[in-house]
Amino acid sequence: MDNTLKLEYGFDTTAVRAGTGRSQFNEHSEALFLTSSFCFASAAEMAERFSNAERHYTYSRFTNPTVSMFQDRLAALEGGEACIATASGMSAILSVVMASMQAGDHIISSRAIFGSTVGMFTQIFSRFGIATTFVDPVNPDAWRQAVRPETKMFFVETPSNPLTELCDIETIAAIAKAAGALYVVDNTFCSPAVQQPLKLGADVVMHSATKLVDGQGRVLGGALVGKREFIMEKVFPFVRTAGPSLSAFNAWIFLKGLETLALRAERHSQNALQVARWLEGNAAVKRVFYPGLESHPQYELARRQQHSGGSVLAFEVFGNTPDQQRENAWRVIDATKLCSITANVGDTRTTITHPATTTHGRMTPEARAQAGVTEALLRIAVGLEDARDICEDLNRGLSA
Numbered sequence: 001m002d003n004t005l006k007l008e009y010g011f012d013t014t015a016v017r018a019g020t021g022r023s024q025f026n027e028h029s030e031a032l033f034l035t036s037s038f039c040f041a042s043a044a045e046m047a048e049r050f051s052n053a054e055r056h057y058t059y060s061r062f063t064n065p066t067v068s069m070f071q072d073r074l075a076a077l078e079g080g081e082a083c084i085a086t087a088s089g090m091s092a093i094l095s096v097v098m099a100s101m102q103a104g105d106h107i108i109s110s111r112a113i114f115g116s117t118v119g120m121f122t123q124i125f126s127r128f129g130i131a132t133t134f135v136d137p138v139n140p141d142a143w144r145q146a147v148r149p150e151t152k153m154f155f156v157e158t159p160s161n162p163l164t165e166l167c168d169i170e171t172i173a174a175i176a177k178a179a180g181a182l183y184v185v186d187n188t189f190c191s192p193a194v195q196q197p198l199k200l201g202a203d204v205v206m207h208s209a210t211k212l213v214d215g216q217g218r219v220l221g222g223a224l225v226g227k228r229e230f231i232m233e234k235v236f237p238f239v240r241t242a243g244p245s246l247s248a249f250n251a252w253i254f255l256k257g258l259e260t261l262a263l264r265a266e267r268h269s270q271n272a273l274q275v276a277r278w279l280e281g282n283a284a285v286k287r288v289f290y291p292g293l294e295s296h297p298q299y300e301l302a303r304r305q306q307h308s309g310g311s312v313l314a315f316e317v318f319g320n321t322p323d324q325q326r327e328n329a330w331r332v333i334d335a336t337k338l339c340s341i342t343a344n345v346g347d348t349r350t351t352i353t354h355p356a357t358t359t360h361g362r363m364t365p366e367a368r369a370q371a372g373v374t375e376a377l378l379r380i381a382v383g384l385e386d387a388r389d390i391c392e393d394l395n396r397g398l399s400a
């Protein structure tokens with residue numbers, strides 16, 4: 001299969017055509033290769049292919065044509081040279097750390113990152129001698145001050161979940177470069193349709209493809225995109241040996257997902273902005289957090305760094321005590337008939353959560369307070385329904 005990329009095409013063309021390879025049947029839509037291994041014409045051919053496993057298909061833990069097509073397409077969309085796909089977003093994080101670090105090394109991470117990523121840094125990597133310092137993503141000085149001689153990685157997620165705080169990707173890139181650290185950006189919440197961190201100085205973009213890349217809440221997967229040397233010489237040997245490889249079936253779902261990514265991301269953002277504006281005008285809402293709103297403290301940075309506001313927003317209801325706040329927040333959730341009460345993001349269907357008692361429930365009350373996740377806070381990942389219907393659904397609990 002020859003899936004050569006033509007990087008001079010625009011984003012939309014790339015999304016539907018990059019990475020496509022065809023078998024001897026010349027199928028139009030990419031084929032799904034559900035096979036664990038591949039055959040050879042002779043002992044000599046088998047020997048040759050095993051010695052060049054990254055360029056040939058031998059065994060699907062190493063490489064698979066459907067997975068390769070997805071990797072090539074995502075790499076092209078992120079503006080990266082190469083991509084390795086993984087079984088989940090978390091296994092992408094596992095792989096980038098295992099590929100580049102060893103005992104004694106140090107990570108500096110934004111403190112406003114995905115809960116399981118915090119768990120990975122504090123409970124798993126720490127047992128293997130890799131320490132992590134968590135810093136305020138908004139304050140570049142905090143990053144500068146956390147640098148140690150053994151710092152090997154900077155880890156950022158922007159906008160943050162659930163408060164949509166932005167980390168200035170370009171500013172932090174300069175600090176990471178000066179420190180000689182690998183700069184990894186988790187681009188799950190934006191996708192390359194909204195934000196392209198490699199163009200702003202990141203070394204590696206990490207994805208939970210489970211979210212916007214699939215876009216329809218069906219399968220798990222992850223990916224790492226970056227320079228060919230790093231991805232093929234560090235990440236690939238780890239993934240093919242340790243085996244957090246992506247299944248061909250999930251890769252095929254993601255390939256199809258990428259074809260509609262730009263359209264979906266645009267509508268997610270339009271809907272989210274409409275819902276955010278409506279919430280901002282609602283007397284039962286105390287505060288709204290959304291990077292597409294002029295009232296967002298980092299609105300100017302959002303306009304520079306992102307093509308749109310993205311799909312995730314948060315808002316606070318009123319309440320004099322934490323108990324009252326929780327009661328009011330839960331009332332909004334329980335009154336919905338349309339929004340799904342679930343934690344997924346980047347789905348066609350709008351989802352609503354109460355972070356303090358779910359995604360952020362295992363943090364200590366002090367850490368939660370420091371992160372700004374109050375009992376009054378609700379998070380919405382806005383889907384592709386009519387924005388008016390989403391607002392009406394939220395209004396049931398807000399007007400009660």
Ligand SMILES: *Cc1c(COP(=O)(O)O)cnc(C)c1O
Nearest residue numbers: 088089090114188208210220221
């Ligand atoms: C979901 C998510 C992950 C983890 O991805 P999985 O596919 O669930 O393993 C990591 N980072 C962010 C920002 C996420 O939303």
